[in-house]
Each structure stands twice: as C-alpha cells, then as structure tokens.
Amino acid sequence: MLEKSHKHVTCQTCTGRQSSLLNHFCSDELEHLNSHRACNYYKKHQALFLEGSFPRGVYCINQGMVKIFKRGDEGKEQIIHIAKAGEMVGFRAMFTEEPYKVAAETLEESNICFIGKEDFLNLMDSNPVLRNGIIKELSRELADRADFITNMAQKSVRERLAFTMLILIDVFDNEPINLSREDLANFVGTATETLIRLLKDFKEEGIIEVQTRKIKVLDKNKLLHISGK
Amino acid sequence: MLEKSHKHVTCQTCTGRQSSLLNHFCSDELEHLNSHRACNYYKKHQALFLEGSFPRGVYCINQGMVKIFKRGDEGKEQIIHIAKAGEMVGFRAMFTEEPYKVAAETLEESNICFIGKEDFLNLMDSNPVLRNGIIKELSRELADRADFITNMAQKSVRERLAFTMLILIDVFDNEPINLSREDLANFVGTATETLIRLLKDFKEEGIIEVQTRKIKVLDKNKLLHISGK
DNA sequence: CTTAAAAAATGACGATTGTCAGCTTTCTTA
DNA sequence: TAAGAAAGCTGACAATCGTCATTTTTTAAG
Incomplete structure (x- = not known):
C-alpha cells in the first residue's frame, strides 16, 4: 500500500x-x-x-x-x-x-x-x-x-501481441506483466477473446507462464522472432 | 511542367x-x-x-x-x-x-x-x-x-478507406485524388486488391467517380458517415 | 466464509480480408 | 506509333479474426 x-x-x-x-x-x-x-x-x-x-x-x-x-x-x-x-x-x-x-x-x-x-x-x-x-x-x-x-496496419494480431509484450517487459521492468485481459487487448488492438486465445497459444508454446492475471515472459527471443524484428 | x-x-x-x-x-x-x-x-x-x-x-x-x-x-x-x-x-x-x-x-x-x-x-x-x-x-x-x-486498430478497411479519402480531399485541395492504387492501399493499410474492390463498391454506391487513376469524390457526406464520425 | 459481481475462458460460426494467379488496360519511351 | 513495362483489375480460396452465447474462475464485499 x-x-x-x-x-x-x-x-x-x-x-x-x-x-x-x-x-x-x-x-x-x-x-x-x-x-x-x-x-x-x-x-x-x-x-x-x-x-x-x-x-x-x-x-x-x-x-x-x-x-x-x-x-x-x-x-x-x-x-x-x-x-x-x-x-x-x-x-x-x-x-x-x-x-x-x-x-x-x-x-x-x-x-x-x-x-x-x-x-x-x-x-x-x-x-x-x-x-x-x-x-x-x-x-x-x-x-x-x-x-x-x-x-497495426501490417502485422497479424499474433505478431502485434508479441510486439506489445516486448514493450510491456520494459514497462513492467521485467516483473510479470500485470494488466487485465481487456487492457492488454486494447493495447494490442484486438478483441478480448482473441487475445485470450493467443495467450493460450503462447503458454502452450512455452513463451509465457500465467498466474491468474499476471504474465511472466519465459522466452523473450521467441517474442522477438514472432514480432518479426 | x-x-x-x-x-x-x-x-x-x-x-x-x-x-x-x-x-x-x-x-x-x-x-x-x-x-x-x-x-x-x-x-x-x-x-x-x-x-x-x-x-x-x-x-x-x-x-x-x-x-x-x-x-x-x-x-x-x-x-x-x-x-x-x-x-x-x-x-x-x-x-x-x-x-x-x-x-x-x-x-x-x-x-x-x-x-x-x-x-x-x-x-x-x-x-x-x-x-x-x-x-x-x-x-x-x-x-x-x-x-x-x-x-487502424478498430475500423474495417472500408471505414478506413472512407476516413483516408476525407484526408485526401484536403491534401488534394478538392481536386481529384491522384494517387496510385498501391499508394492509396499503403495509406489505408490494406492489400492493393482489397482497395480496388472497395473503390468499385464506392463507385457503384455513387460516392466517387473514377477516371483511370484519378478519383473524384461526389458525396463527402457518405464518406463521413461510413468513416463513422 | 459466503455470495454477488467482475473477469477470464471456451465454443461455434460467419464475415472480412489477404494471397496467388492470371488477365486487361494504361503509360512510357524508343 | 509500336512494344514492353507498369499499373489496374478480377476470381477463387483459405485463414484470421470478431461476435455472440455460455461457462468457469477469480475478486471483492458483506
């Protein structure tokens, strides 16, 4: 507090x-x-x-x-x-x-x-x-x-999510990303449902770990790769 | 010249x-x-x-x-x-x-x-x-x-095209819009083919008139309406 | 601790939009 | 003015993504 x-x-x-x-x-x-x-x-x-x-x-x-x-x-x-x-x-x-x-x-x-x-x-x-x-x-x-x-104009939602998570790693200073799914979706520019599905994919691919709302990035390199940089 | x-x-x-x-x-x-x-x-x-x-x-x-x-x-x-x-x-x-x-x-x-x-x-x-x-x-x-x-994040391509054309009316100072289809697509943020199809729609709806590459806007109000403002 | 409300997650489905391939028209320049 | 190149256009098709409806989980308040 x-x-x-x-x-x-x-x-x-x-x-x-x-x-x-x-x-x-x-x-x-x-x-x-x-x-x-x-x-x-x-x-x-x-x-x-x-x-x-x-x-x-x-x-x-x-x-x-x-x-x-x-x-x-x-x-x-x-x-x-x-x-x-x-x-x-x-x-x-x-x-x-x-x-x-x-x-x-x-x-x-x-x-x-x-x-x-x-x-x-x-x-x-x-x-x-x-x-x-x-x-x-x-x-x-x-x-x-x-x-x-x-x-926004050229990347898929999956690519944008990866890109956005890279930004958020900095914003949260390497601590787990702590945003509502809705805020995250509104940053990526997609529907909340789509975002949730993609998070699931990332989890299954071992890129992230999720504890309720908090997201811990395990593999920054994969994010870099997906985001296309 | x-x-x-x-x-x-x-x-x-x-x-x-x-x-x-x-x-x-x-x-x-x-x-x-x-x-x-x-x-x-x-x-x-x-x-x-x-x-x-x-x-x-x-x-x-x-x-x-x-x-x-x-x-x-x-x-x-x-x-x-x-x-x-x-x-x-x-x-x-x-x-x-x-x-x-x-x-x-x-x-x-x-x-x-x-x-x-x-x-x-x-x-x-x-x-x-x-x-x-x-x-x-x-x-x-x-x-x-x-x-x-x-x-970019929230509108459909059709809406973005309308929005973009409103911008271009000003840029071209009410003269016909004179851009390649590719440039126009790259401004709207879509594929050239999609853009061409949408221009066809706009033409059929009486919103624009096309002479080869030049586009004359006939109904600015419809554009305003489509763009969602 | 219980309960209500909010947030997260899942499924089904269809529309939008991108891609690829091929064709036609227009423009450029020799 | 003819020929080649570039731009414009069309069709077919599939994948991505949004929407809506419903269920499950988490959070907050009493």
Whole structure:
C-alpha cells in the first residue's frame, strides 16, 4: 500500500526524476520546482484527465503506472501508451491549446505530482535544456508512433501481441506483466477473446507462464522472432 | 511542367510559406532565411531522405507533394502522412539526433527548398515564435497519430478507406485524388486488391467517380458517415 | 466464509480480408 | 506509333479474426 500522505516526496529525492526530462535541474531549480508542484495520491483506475477536457498543467509520475488511451467510435478503448514512474503526461495537448484528444487513467495506485500550466511554461521559457528535451521527446514519440501505425496496419494480431509484450517487459521492468485481459487487448488492438486465445497459444508454446492475471515472459527471443524484428 | 530553373522562387514570394510555420517572419528575417536556403527541383518519385540516413536539415515544400512512409518487416510501405506545399518535412528526426525512422519521396514533380541543420537550429534559438510553433506542431501531430492508431486498430478497411479519402480531399485541395492504387492501399493499410474492390463498391454506391487513376469524390457526406464520425 | 459481481475462458460460426494467379488496360519511351 | 513495362483489375480460396452465447474462475464485499 502506498503512503497516502506524501509530504515526504520531494523533487530533490524523487527517484523517477533522475531518468526524466527534469533530470538536469540544479539545486536552485529543484527548490523552485518543488515549491510549485502539488503531489497527489491516486487510487487504481482513477482519471488524471479526460478526452475533451482542457489541459491545466502537467503530471509527473512519482510512483505507479498510467494508461494513455483514446476511445474509438464504438466506445472501445485503444491504449496508445503506458507511462511509468519518471514520465510526464498531459503536456502534449497543453502546447496545442486544444482539448485533450486522449485520456489518462491510473492502472494501479500511484503518487503523481502536478505542475500548473503557467508554472511549467515559465520553466520552459527560462530553461533551454528542458525546452530542447521536450522537443526531442516529442520527436521521438512521433517516430515511435509511425512504428506503431505500421505494426497495426501490417502485422497479424499474433505478431502485434508479441510486439506489445516486448514493450510491456520494459514497462513492467521485467516483473510479470500485470494488466487485465481487456487492457492488454486494447493495447494490442484486438478483441478480448482473441487475445485470450493467443495467450493460450503462447503458454502452450512455452513463451509465457500465467498466474491468474499476471504474465511472466519465459522466452523473450521467441517474442522477438514472432514480432518479426 | 514545373520550371526546372527556380531562381524566381524566394521566401518572400513563396505562397506556401504563408500558411506554414515560417509565416510570421518579418522582412529582415525573410532576407536572412532566403539567403540560407537552397531550392531544388525534384522529379516524380525522387527521394528526399531514406529511412536510416542521418538528418542534415529541413525541407520546405514550395510546390508539389511528398509522401512520408515507413517500410514494414516484409518491405511493404506504410504511408504515415502526405505533405503538400507549405509544409516542412525532415525536421522531426533532426531533434532526436537519431537516423530517420521514416522516408520521404515526392509523389509528383516538386520544388523543395533545403535549410541546413545548423542554420535551422540557429533560427529556432533566436526565434521564440518559430520554436513554439514547432512544439505546437509536434504536439498536434502526436494527437493526430493517436487518432490514426485508433482507426487502424478498430475500423474495417472500408471505414478506413472512407476516413483516408476525407484526408485526401484536403491534401488534394478538392481536386481529384491522384494517387496510385498501391499508394492509396499503403495509406489505408490494406492489400492493393482489397482497395480496388472497395473503390468499385464506392463507385457503384455513387460516392466517387473514377477516371483511370484519378478519383473524384461526389458525396463527402457518405464518406463521413461510413468513416463513422 | 459466503455470495454477488467482475473477469477470464471456451465454443461455434460467419464475415472480412489477404494471397496467388492470371488477365486487361494504361503509360512510357524508343 | 509500336512494344514492353507498369499499373489496374478480377476470381477463387483459405485463414484470421470478431461476435455472440455460455461457462468457469477469480475478486471483492458483506
């Protein structure tokens, strides 16, 4: 269980920050950053923001995991990304000055800090390293999404599942993948039933091991092979 | 036929620029920009850059159209975007300092100016409006791609074709869509044969009219309806 | 511990879509 | 303008995948 009082979390000691866009801050800047953020505890399945709402700032994940998704015309979710500790979410739409085109929701209980739009834009104005880091990050994500699109368009569900599981190995940091079958299906882009059948195949092929909902990858190489890389 | 000598093209008089990221430049800046660019004539199907090569600068489309695409594991192209006059291509990977993850190739003969990496980065450093414009543009494209991914994952080929044609109406500025069946299939994300069969359906349903390769949209509303928006 | 609700799993079945092979039309260029 | 190449089109067929209905297992709440 996470500590619901999180006064102890500071930017200075935040472990996620060290691998984040805010990693280069000097101690003065950290002081300033720390005093302009508000930390919040989120329950499992709690929304950070909804599709269609207006951005008010950025969210820094101190601990936990957040899914970024979009609803298709029939209401089915498509997961675009799963963000973990150290990542910042919600700032992309802030720049476009348009409502969010995606939604964000915790996958587990999480500690997430909030920095207001004004404060964050000021920070960017005065900090070229942060600014360039963000430009770099946005560009990198664009490249990733070109890849994602190509996979969606050209690969079979089986291949996409393998590809997705490789991503999830990183997201879950080599711990067993702990997602509902539905979320997993919505990330792969398939029906839950199809996903379950394919998991069964993978299990029979000795690629994974399943304990109820948790999936342990036994053979990463086979996944690499199936995914076609 | 385009003029192969393009000395007459200047940033000051470039019609595409007015709706581009460079539209706010004052006359001094334009002068400077103009003297740091090189204009080139490209034949149909000529590459601007290849997947895997390193970015050397940005390309400004003065006239013509460019497809941005990626090859899947079996070598099949997936078109990610079609850029037209006024758009800039090739700068996304420049920021990541990694090789291009996509390729760019003209769809028709084109006049395209080139601005070197150094020059462009300097321009961005000294020009906050350009800088913010680029951040905004990158963010907007990310939102578009989330949409694209969701469509790919959840819609039928028929629905995607309708959706794609709506995009192409804009790209071709209400003129008949003039793409090879293969390119069209590679944009929709389907086999060329499937695409051809669906075009036949659309024709029989009175949605489009076909003169050899050119496709004229007769009923945009039906497309909207089919695409599910 | 029991029970209700939610999630996971299975089966049957049909529609969509990709593949392959062959044919026709259009375009290119010599 | 003729010939070859490229693009467009058609048919047949099979596999993948989604849908719907039902059952089993797991989780959460009292």
